[in-house]
Amino acid sequence: MSFLTERLMEPKLDLDPDIIARCRDAAGAISADVQRFAAGRTSVSIERAVLRWMGVEGGDADCIPLVNRVVDLQVKSGLLSHGVSLAFAEAVRNSGLSPSDAAMAIVEGRLALVGPDPDAMEAARVVARLLASQGAERVRRAVRTRSRFIERLGEGSRPLLYVIVASGNILEDTVQAKVCAQAGAQIVAVIRSTAQSLLDYVPEGATTEGFGGTYATQANFRIMRTALDEASEDVGRYVRLCNYASGLCMPEMATLGALERLDVMLNDALYGILFRDINMQRTLTDQVFSRRVSAAAGLIINTGEDNYLTTSDAFEAAHTVLASEFINEQIALCCGLKPHQLGLGHAMQMNPFREDMFLYEVAQAQMAREIFPDSPLKYMPPTKHMTGDIFRGQVQDALFNLVSVMTGQGIHLLGMMTEAMHTPHIHDRVLALESARMISTAARHLGDEVRFVPGGRVQTRARDVLARALTLLQQVRDEGLFGALASGRFADIKRSMDGGRGLEGVAVKAEDYWNPVDEVLDELIAEGAKEVAQ
Amino acid sequence: MSFLTERLMEPKLDLDPDIIARCRDAAGAISADVQRFAAGRTSVSIERAVLRWMGVEGGDADCIPLVNRVVDLQVKSGLLSHGVSLAFAEAVRNSGLSPSDAAMAIVEGRLALVGPDPDAMEAARVVARLLASQGAERVRRAVRTRSRFIERLGEGSRPLLYVIVASGNILEDTVQAKVCAQAGAQIVAVIRSTAQSLLDYVPEGATTEGFGGTYATQANFRIMRTALDEASEDVGRYVRLCNYASGLCMPEMATLGALERLDVMLNDALYGILFRDINMQRTLTDQVFSRRVSAAAGLIINTGEDNYLTTSDAFEAAHTVLASEFINEQIALCCGLKPHQLGLGHAMQMNPFREDMFLYEVAQAQMAREIFPDSPLKYMPPTKHMTGDIFRGQVQDALFNLVSVMTGQGIHLLGMMTEAMHTPHIHDRVLALESARMISTAARHLGDEVRFVPGGRVQTRARDVLARALTLLQQVRDEGLFGALASGRFADIKRSMDGGRGLEGVAVKAEDYWNPVDEVLDELIAEGAKEVAQ
């Protein structure tokens, strides 16, 4: 496993460590609450993810994933709260079929999906554990392959330059991704087709038709990983692959990412709640499972608080981003993720014509680095104030690129001059990469050379935002995260406990709820922790 | 008269004041030398300029300027060393004609050009003084008009944004200049047609055909000043006009600039010597006259050492620019110019792909500000490393714009994304102005907020360059400026004492050399100095 450790610059903002500690305390309480809530629940997607860990792949004749068909049967039987794994393991044990064949047999009615008799319980558990540990073996292999790649090829200097491909056609995406790699990209993210987060299944197969993005499927993950492995060899540098563990299938996406050696995944329940109107109970529950999977598979997660500034004003609402980063950090740590796996989101979204905006953006970016010194952070470019003026856009993005190097960001998403217009054309990314690389080189040690005037605009701004974040975090702690979302504390958007999509897929766990993956995840996470300790 | 005073930021580079003082000493010695040399000489262009001050305008039937025809007669008579003014004044006195009519009469052979008899000498002097003081009156009026404009309308915040127009057609230029003014330009420079600096006359009339620029003529000056006055009213801000007092007609250009209320003029003998192969004796002599005219007329001069970095490497040769600024400063002060009239040239010309180039450019720009705190400086954009990639160009220029605000430059020439391709298209300037304005606003107080690490890369670089500038200045002092130019100390170009164009137009002044303009200039300069003192 590789670690995204950057040299941290000397702190420059004179932030009060006590206030930071109090923010962490409040966020810790919020997170504990969420954790408690999620611990008592499962969801259809968690159960489907469990089946995927246990080796079920593929779809039925109509391309409906077998995992959906199987879990739906369990739901129909009213047994979701017990989980699906034991019943499925029992079916495998009885039939002697491979997991996927067993699933197909169940779907076709050739095999029953009924929980084991009390006396078969232990045998079913054994089978379940065996299948899950086969999944774990694949994940371990993926982790090892990644480590070896990085040891052999390295992955270039920080910040890691991150671009998206989004043609809708996975074949076209692979070529575009390779072009990006050659132009200097270090992370390539495949953006999903617009509606995918609302789908309660993961589509099957290689796909060539998507809108505003390409469907995330296991086959597409594999195709893209292969292409990027080739590109990595070509450019002599490991190129990471990113996708989304987000939306209604968050747990399954994380699982597929773990199995198919993705390296980075966007993962943030708050994003789904606020921007996709996904039910909060559902997605916060799903998130715990997904983050544990990411922790286990050495994935970096990217969180989505940068998005708040697309609906709220970046100057006024900067503290909401910081507060959310604290919450996301605590939730992630609870799930076993290590700080170096946290690409906490933030963004440069201020009106470029605002006086001293550059100073405030520097303050915000520098603050994030100082408060989360061991996390790579994910720094998003200006998007909201981008216009159809591509020439102006190049300038806005150049300023962003400079703030990024100056403040030592870890993951740097590239701004595109055509942001306000379309998903990027093939050369848009190359031009953006060139700008970012030029600026990283030209300003390489700027961060080392610059200090801010004590008590000046930059320091004052940072302290201000931190103070407001503390107030907000304490309010959220008092209301609870669910309450805070209901009262519109983030992104100026209000969501209710029972509103949004996907609540029907949540079940309070029965007394005897069990699945083998939780155990396997504990093991993998412990192994990872040992490695870090070494 | 208005003053380009900017708030100087606190010094940040910890430069040694003693080294700076020693640089000034050396430059002072160099300048005294040049001044001594020039004081003993006159040139055809100085004499023509004297006639222009005395009121001669217009051309003969072939559009050859009357001043050329008259001075050529004087040259033919072998009397250049005595100057033309007394002979001309005598002709006016004898004929009772207006200066231009008298000139025409001389050209047409209807009036003789012979020096006054010894007993008419005093009367001729009186007439000469009268004519010259009429010129001075026009200049005073221009100065007053400018002051009133600026008092009434102001001219916007610093740095003054400077753009060029260069369509070749003065009418087209006026429209383009107005578009610039509306987009935020504060200085509009009309670039001259390519070969004009090599012409030993100033073309006559409004012109619509030029290559790489528009001819500088008195009529064109007037047309453009009128257009910019209209634009100033439209935008509620005085827009300055710039042209060149440079090339073989340097003294006349300065004179026309003074008469036609130009506000800024590029003026640097070194540029002509190095880049136009103009003879050094000629242009250094001409320069003293021109700078005194600029001093008298409240013109800002821009010097051209930025150009060195188009032939030399900007990293290696940075100290040559600084050394040249010291020399230009001392020569200018000797000529009566005040520090606020000195737009000493420097430029951002480093390879954008060089590591830490941004830091070194900041060091250079900051150093220039700290060493010449009372001068506006003229900061040139990247030109040499610009390519046909307009999208990259926008980024290079954005970095330049940022350095400019960050270091508090006074006059900011705008970089064009199309620099490597053509003189600007109408929207090129508008896009450049938008970028510069956006960055000035967004980073308004960046300079106030940032300090450099003591002994770090930025400070070390600045000290290094300063130390090397001192060594160079001491060498030049020892060799003399003429010798230094001969040995290629600037811009990697060698020029000889008698080489280049225009030497034949220089004459060592006779004992009795006299002209009325020198006196008038002394008066005007003294008036200006009084005003500054107030």
Added chain:
Amino acid sequence: MKRDEPASRILSGVDLHKVGPYGDTLGDGLVQVSFSLPVPSGPESREAARRLAVQMGLEEPQIYKEADLGYGFSFWIIYGKCRHNVDVTRIVVPKLEAVQLSFDEINDLVAAEAGRRLRIVGACTGTDAHTVGIDAILNMKGFAGEYGLERYPAFEVFNLGSQVSNDILLQKVRDLKADAVLVSQVVTQKDVHLGNLAELVDMIEAESLRKDVLLVCGGPRISHEVALELGFDAGFGAGTTPRLVADWIAREWVRRKVLPA
């Protein structure tokens, strides 16, 4: 020579019958073009890029940037002299009338003519989740310093939010007896928005509701022309301010009351 005086008067050379691009000299036709080609860079593809420029009507095309992007692609920046021109005097554009009424006038007009609040149903439809635009028009807070429609006493606003399917929207239109339907579409890749908007028109027509409602759409890639083609009554593009929409709804509603189609 004032700021709003057309170039034609200043240069006294612009022939409005033949308007073409302007670089730095009237008639130079200078145009900048950039594109990628799915062939590697090199002399042959350089010629191909040049020929494309020529086909586009660019004379003397100058290739200023040629970059091999790897994996069989190249990128080109070209300038050339466009020989096309347009007779501007003959252009007639269907367009929305400029705003004429103020906040108060709009409210007064509706009060006088309708005697009730007009019911407005707004939504961002299909899978589109971009609510900022429609919210800018509808929310109290408004946009660019203007109040949104919710602030007008003249309107009763039902903002259904994002990702609303046409089914549900139709249902609401029926239930709420909407006077106007405001649909936002921001994601336009592969023209998803066109299908989605056209479907709504069909559904509304199928329900014979067409003449009862004003059908309005908006979004950064929407224009009034496109809206009309799709069967909407109006379309509003990038930078639309709420009053423009309020004014159009109020006046159009009154116009239809007075002279029904």
Added chain:
Amino acid sequence: MKRDEPASRILSGVDLHKVGPYGDTLGDGLVQVSFSLPVPSGPESREAARRLAVQMGLEEPQIYKEADLGYGFSFWIIYGKCRHNVDVTRIVVPKLEAVQLSFDEINDLVAAEAGRRLRIVGACTGTDAHTVGIDAILNMKGFAGEYGLERYPAFEVFNLGSQVSNDILLQKVRDLKADAVLVSQVVTQKDVHLGNLAELVDMIEAESLRKDVLLVCGGPRISHEVALELGFDAGFGAGTTPRLVADWIAREWVRRKVLPA
């Protein structure tokens, strides 16, 4: 799927008979265009801009930026789908052969075939004062890590510098019995360089020196094709390195010695 494998193979869709622009999907034809118009912005000029794009062969042109520049001008940024395409298989381009000889090989070749140094006269002519380019080719120091022609034992170089009139150049060519003349032209506004270069060819022909010298020109806007059209023997554009020029001169000189025109 290697870096230098053409897209055609990877997507197995690129038809080399019909190559057109590529945005993000094969065949989309996407092109970016920008230009100013000498008319103020507004609905009519927007339509004019759109029609120009259509005339250029852009389908579904999208206007992404429309700016009024004041004083009767407007600026436009447009994207559209270019319907033109080019048959790349039929393109044949006159081009300089790639460099084949090394520094030493060039010197050896000249030593062997000429038995003396070739005399090279270089200048930046007319009123052009841009010497950096010609110096990059001629000076010892060279360019992009390669030695300039002065460093080659094979050549004797006379660099006349800038602003050299064709008269003086011709004089020197005669006096020095030049084997090759290298002319640089950087300023190209209003095509000044073309006249200047053509004049030199005429003058050299008039003096019947044409067959005695290799006539070479260079500069950022010069191409080999343009050079041939003007009557030169070769032309070198932006980014030329000295060895390319040295190689061409040496081999061309030898070729002519062996088979005189």
